[in-house]
Amino acid sequence: MNSHPTPPPDQNGPALRPHIYDGIQEFDQRLPNWWLNTLYGAIAFSIVFWFAHMIAKILPTDGARVDAAMAQIAAAKMASSIDVTNDQLFWDMSANPVFTEAGKATVNSLCVACHLASLKGKGENPGAVGPDLTDTAWIHGGTPKEIYATLKSGVLAKGMPAWEPVLGQKKTAEVVAYLLSHHKQGEPITVEIAK
Structure with a gap:
């Protein structure tokens, strides 16, 4: 039932x-x-x-978004206390895409006239004004703090102005980070005599 x-x-x-x-x-x-x-x-x-x-x-992807957010956080931490005498800090900045992209934008707007977009300068085109910034031979020293000092003070005898008064410390450090992103930490550095 x-x-x-x-x-x-x-x-x-x-x-x-x-x-x-x-x-x-x-x-x-x-x-x-x-x-x-x-x-x-x-x-x-x-x-x-x-x-x-x-x-x-x-x-x-989610991983790429997390990596980008972590790079932003790391960049904000590094930018809050830039020690221009700390070579390791510059190498850390060169591994951070936030710093290198900002440095690339500055280089593309100010430096390509002399150093070319490839940063090879005279190494790629003998008629270029600036030296090659991608090799291991440097005229004014190739450690990060020496590169920063060159950008900061300029090389007036060669026509390179002092960039730090124009750009400020953070943007100048971003340019150094971008230049270092074309190099490996610990690579041999040679100092050339300016011609």
């Missing part, structure tokens, strides 16, 4: 499904359009998001 008798169907209302579960009988009717549109929209969004994220790589 069934403890849940089936109620008689209402001839004027929606049809009922023939099964009963836990004493509940479902109506046999279509879902509302707003519900279906929400479902189909969510499915379409997930497909587009998946394609943009995983296949086309238009959106950055």
